[in-house]
Amino acid sequence: MLNPIRCAAGALAAVLSIAGCAQVIPAGPSAGPSTGAAQTAVGGEPAGSSLSVSRDPVYLVDRFGERFDITHAVEHHGMRREWFNFGIGKNTIRPINRPSMLEPGDSGYPSTSRWGSGPRVIGASFNGDTRSYPVEVLTAHEIANETIGNTQAAVAY
Amino acid sequence: MYSRELDGKPLTLAPSGWTYGARRGRSTFVLYDKETGSLWFPFGDGKGLTGIAGPHADRFLPELESTVTSWKNWQAEHPDTKYMDYRRSRFR
Numbered sequence: 001m002l003n004p005i006r007c008a009a010g011a012l013a014a015v016l017s018i019a020g021c022a023q024v025i026p027a028g029p030s031a032g033p034s035t036g037a038a039q040t041a042v043g044g045e046p047a048g049s050s051l052s053v054s055r056d057p058v059y060l061v062d063r064f065g066e067r068f069d070i071t072h073a074v075e076h077h078g079m080r081r082e083w084f085n086f087g088i089g090k091n092t093i094r095p096i097n098r099p100s101m102l103e104p105g106d107s108g109y110p111s112t113s114r115w116g117s118g119p120r121v122i123g124a125s126f127n128g129d130t131r132s133y134p135v136e137v138l139t140a141h142e143i144a145n146e147t148i149g150n151t152q153a154a155v156a157y
Numbered sequence: 158m159y160s161r162e163l164d165g166k167p168l169t170l171a172p173s174g175w176t177y178g179a180r181r182g183r184s185t186f187v188l189y190d191k192e193t194g195s196l197w198f199p200f201g202d203g204k205g206l207t208g209i210a211g212p213h214a215d216r217f218l219p220e221l222e223s224t225v226t227s228w229k230n231w232q233a234e235h236p237d238t239k240y241m242d243y244r245r246s247r248f249r
Contacts, residue, residue: 060175062174062175063174068173068175068189068196068210069210069211070196070209070210071210072209072210072211072214072215073196073198073209073210076214076215077198077200077207077209079177079198079209083177083178083179083184084175084176084177084187085175085176085177085178085181085184086174086175086176087174087175088174089174090171090172090173090174090189091171092172092174093171093172093174094171095169095170095171095172096241097169099241099242099243100241100242101239101240101241101242102239102240102241102242103239104236104237104238108242108244109240110228110232110240112228112229112232112233116229117227117228117229117230118227118228118229118232119227119228120225120226120227120228121225121226121227121228121231121240122158122223122224122225123223123224123225123226123231123235123238124158124221124222124223124224125235125238126221129239130235130237130238130239131238131239131240131241132228132231132232132235132238132239132240132241133241134228134240134241134243135225137241137243142172142186142188143170143171143172143188144241145161145167145169145170147167151160151162151221152160152161152162152167152168153158153159153160153161153221154158154159154160154161154168154170154188154206154218155158155223156158156159156199157225
């Protein structure tokens with residue numbers, strides 16, 4: 001799939017990302033329809049613009065072959081292609097959505113008397129709604145999509 | 158903890174499977190939102206999530222006030238606190 005000639009032609013992309021050809025895919029004219037939108041979105045430059053130096057999109061390709069266009073991250077946020085790692089797939093670590101909550105008195109609600117200090121938690125309170133999340137669980141799932149009071153919160157550790 | 162509200166609508170954030178950082182051992186997860194596929198990253202100086210790619214590039218989700226402490230301390234200060242029920246929560 002990787003064409004060495006195309007990689008050589010994508011010199012600017014290589015300079016920007018300081019990366020080898022592996023996983024840096026310059027989009028060619030034959031790119032599929034899904035890349036068309038990405039090309040026009042980059043820097044507001046339409047694909048095939050009259051600029052003498054074309055700026056090839058920079059992509060991440062994960063283990064499932066899914067592509068992420070990170071051209072904006074590289075060009076506008078100074079992020080480096082080679083500092084992106086793993087690419088284990090976007091459904092591999094599952095977030096927690098609208099977690100179920102135990103209230104005081106519920107079966108399973110943690111007691112303090114027997115546990116010592118108990119688990120480490122992340123706690124927050126908005127509009128009188130007070131919630132806590134064990135750090136250990138958030139470490140495994142990375143993020144919980146939550147509504148606390150009227151506040152839409154992403155709980156992360 | 159970050160706000161996940163943008164233009165009055167909630168975003169659903171999830172790990173992208175990519176981490177970012179100079180060293181693998183100290184890298185940080187890159188998130189994406191399921192609504193647009195935009196990538197989000199918590200730059201150290203921003204105190205929030207910055208859109209780094211996709212339709213929400215350059216948008217910002219600010220950090221929300223939260224506390225990391227022991228259950229004992231949190232529960233003592235907030236006797237009415239709820240606690241996440243891991244077993245009954247949904248994973249998507």
